[in-house]
Amino acid sequence: MQGITTSATDSLKAGNRVVGWGIAAIVAILLAAAVFLFVSLPDANAFNAKVEQIFVENNNLTSGQDIKLLEILAQSGTSFSEVLQSYRMVIFVLLVFSTALLLAALVFLVTIIALNRRISAIQRSGIQVASLMISREGRAVYINDMEFALTEAALETLSVLAEARMDDEVLTGAQIEAVVSGRNEADCDEAAGATRVKRLRDTLGNQLVSELLIKTIARRGYVLAVGKDVIRMV
Secondary structure, three states, X not given: OHHHHHHHHHHHHHXXXXXXXXXXXXXXXXXXXXXXXXXXXXXXXXXHHHHHHHHHHOOOOOOHHHHHHHHHHHHHHHHHHXXXXXXXXXXXXHHHHHHHHHHXXXXXXXXXXXXXXXXXXXXXXXXXXOOEEEEOOOXXXXXXXXXXXXXXXXXXXXXXXXXXXXXXXXXXXXXXHHHHHOOOHHHOOHHHHHHHHHHXXXXXXXXXXXXXXXXXXXXXXXXXXXXXXXXXXX
């Protein structure tokens, strides 16, 4: 168990490093792209400067039509400057949006990988139960901080398994049926006990919890996969 905990801690640290480097890489790439785009865009006043240069180099453009043309070109240059400025803002917003999406995708990916690893570790080691309290009066079982309401039959089955676990015993289906029903083991059917275990698992509801809590040992029977010291019956 200690080895699994250490491995999970190392995996968490490695995942955090991956997230940190991934975020840094995304920000660096998008920052470089933003700098390249903004540098590549022409100056907003380039058009106006070109028009001014034309009229400075041609002193003979002094007629009314020439002045009118100058005004039209100047207005066009102003419009061009405003459009280019709006393009810069649009590019900036798109880059910020892209950064947010990429960071979210990276975080979700790492989270999914971490969850898959945790589920795999749980499947390999079984569910880690710090406390298992069976309440006959409340007809419920408390596993860690989770409460499961049980039927009377499911409660009896779980109680039998809990008592067997405290005695380090593995019970067959026939033995479970014999203890619950009060009959002789020879008169009980293996399938009847297996049915009780299946109904208990169905009552617990969560398939992952029930399958890992109640272990099936081939050719031997059923046992609770918890420590004896965590079981309490009230």
